Amino acid sequence: MASSSPSALLSIADIARLYGLAQTTVRTYNGQAAQRRRAGTSRRHDFPAPTSRIGNSPLFDAEQVQVWFDHRPGRGVGGGRPPKVRDTISGSDTPPEEAASCDPEPPRAPAQASR
Structure with a gap:
């Protein structure tokens, strides 16, 4: 037999508290x-x-809110601009797609000291 008890009801403040969101975000x-x-x-x-x-x-x-929260996309879903990759040798920032396609510079010969 199905349960005849009504589902719990939540206010905006309850939802914010339970799910760690600001009330303005829930609104x-x-x-x-x-x-x-x-x-x-x-x-x-x-x-x-x-x-x-x-x-x-x-x-x-409460059950509908739980289903919504469980299926909500997380932070960063949807892409966006890729992060820059820090070149530790030259100290420059290069987007990852450019960093992968760059050919490394050949090693330079040491400079000779003039006398």
Whole structure:
């Protein structure tokens, strides 16, 4: 038999505390997801819609928030500019794709001292 107990409800403050996020971050996630839902352009793992309210404060289903958090992309997902590779010999910064294609300089002959 299925459980008849209602799922726990979480406020924005609860979500921030449980998942180590700032409250403003949770509000932003909720606001952006709400805008996309209104525009009909919601994404696969958008922040869940509120299931209830207390006054003007939204409350979210704890299970839906957990699923959202588990499938949320981590930091750095989506690429971005590659980090520079520090050349320890010359001290210059070179992007990794250029560093791989550069031919090393041939060794130089030692300079002869003039007398």
